[in-house]
Amino acid sequence: MTTQDLTKFCTQVRRDIINMTADAESGHPGGSLSAVELMSAAFCTQMRVNPKNPHDPDRDRFVLSKGHACPCYYAVLGELGFFPKEEFHTFRQLHSMLQGHPDAKKVPGVDASTGSLGQGMSIAVGMALGAKSQGKDTKVFAMCGDGESQEGQIWEAFMAAAHYKLDNLTVLFDNNGLQIDGSNDQVMSLGDLAAKLRAFGLDVIELSDGNNIEAVVRALETPATAGKPRCILGHTVKGKGVSFMENQAGWHGKAPNEEQRRQALAELEGK
Numbered sequence: 006m007t008t009q010d011l012t013k014f015c016t017q018v019r020r021d022i023i024n025m026t027a028d029a030e031s032g033h034p035g036g037s038l039s040a041v042e043l044m045s046a047a048f049c050t051q052m053r054v055n056p057k058n059p060h061d062p063d064r065d066r067f068v069l070s071k072g073h074a075c076p077c078y079y080a081v082l083g084e085l086g087f088f089p090k091e092e093f094h095t096f097r098q099l100h101s102m103l104q105g106h107p108d109a110k111k112v113p114g115v116d117a118s119t120g121s122l123g124q125g126m127s128i129a130v131g132m133a134l135g136a137k138s139q140g141k142d143t144k145v146f147a148m149c150g151d152g153e154s155q156e157g158q159i160w161e162a163f164m165a166a167a168h169y170k171l172d173n174l175t176v177l178f179d180n181n182g183l184q185i186d187g188s189n190d191q192v193m194s195l196g197d198l199a200a201k202l203r204a205f206g207l208d209v210i211e212l213s214d215g216n217n218i219e220a221v222v223r224a225l226e227t228p229a230t231a232g233k234p235r236c237i238l239g240h241t242v243k244g245k246g247v248s249f250m251e252n253q254a255g256w257h258g259k260a261p262n263e264e265q266r267r268q269a270l271a272e273l274e275g276k
Contacts, residue, residue: 006049011218014049014084015041019246020273021080021093027266029097032105035256036150037077039181039216039241044069046221047146047177048081056086059113065143066116066132070125070159071150071179072106073258078115079103087114123156125149126176130162133174133234148177152184155193160205166234167206175225176207176236180215181243183254199238208233215239247272 006014018041026032048054052065069078076096083090088102095101102111106120116132119125129147136143149159166174178198186192195201199211208230212220216239224237243257244250247269250261261269 008219008222011045011049011222015045015218016246016273017084018045018077018080020270021083021090022076023247023261023266023269023273025076025079025093025096025103026260027263028094030260031097032076032260033073033258034076034247034260035183035243035250035253035258036071036179036181037074038245038247038250039243040071040074040077040148040179041245042216042218042221043177043179043237043239043241044077044081044148046218046225047175048085050222051175051225052144052146054085054114056114059087063141063143066129066145068117068125068129068132068145068147069107069119070129070147071122071153072119072125074148074150074179075103075105075107078107079112082112082114085114088112122150122153123158126159126162127165129174129176130166130169130171133166133171134169136173137169137171142173144173144175145171146175146177148179150184151178151180151182151189151195151198152192154178154195155189163202163205163207163234170232171234172229172232174234175229176234178202178236178238179241180238181241183243183252183257185254185257187254202236202238206233207236209236209238211238211240213240215241216245
């Protein structure tokens with residue numbers, strides 16, 4: 006995809022997120038919107054996946070550790086053709102495959118069921134270690150959030166990734182600075198994240214604008230350092246792309262009403 010194609014793709018993903026959460030009258034738009042460029046760039050420019058064969062044993066893997074951001078995940082998968090986009094309208098409804106957290110048994114393209122925050126990174130480390138032990142060239146991409154990184158298990162996973170020299174693992178760190186109860190600094194400061202991640206043995210590429218698709222693609226195209234897991238630390242905007250949602254913790258887990266849906270879609274129409 007060209008940069009223009011990717012920009013259009015990201016805008017459509019944002020529209021899908023707004024429509025899914027508005028239709029369901031529930032969900033997590035804020036952290037889904039902040040994650041769009043990091044996730045879209047990984048799937049569209051880096052990952053070896055085939056929507057027609059989602060269970061290909063030689064595919065690359067993706068783990069959404071911040072599982073509540075699944076509207077972004079579903080939108081990316083749907084736009085790439087893993088399942089019909091008509092399914093978007095069933096988001097969070099009884100018996101739908103698109104539940105409030107991703108289910109690997111139900112959703113084509115989902116490699117791990119996640120939702121309990123802090124656990125997804127450990128799953129990704131296990132996948133990367135398994136691929137290494139089998140001599141496979143599988144790449145594993147895992148997205149985590151800053152709020153969940155207040156949990157110790159995330160850091161244990163990073164420590165294990167460095168110990169086992171998992172250079173087939175790329176961490177996509179969505180650092181939007183906000184969580185359900187307010188800012189990270191108010192709840193539990195993460196300090197100097199880049200320095201902390203490097204101290205735990207990760208090869209860190211820090212992006213001042215993690216919602217700049219060109220910058221994200223360049224970071225992902227940077228060759229990994231042999232023997233070191235990689236981290237793309239993107240400083241993002243919660244609610245990115247919708248003016249009244251941007252940098253507002255209140256939009257962590259609140260769906261837009263019909264008037265707000267129309268306003269959000271109108272804003273995205275011009276992008």
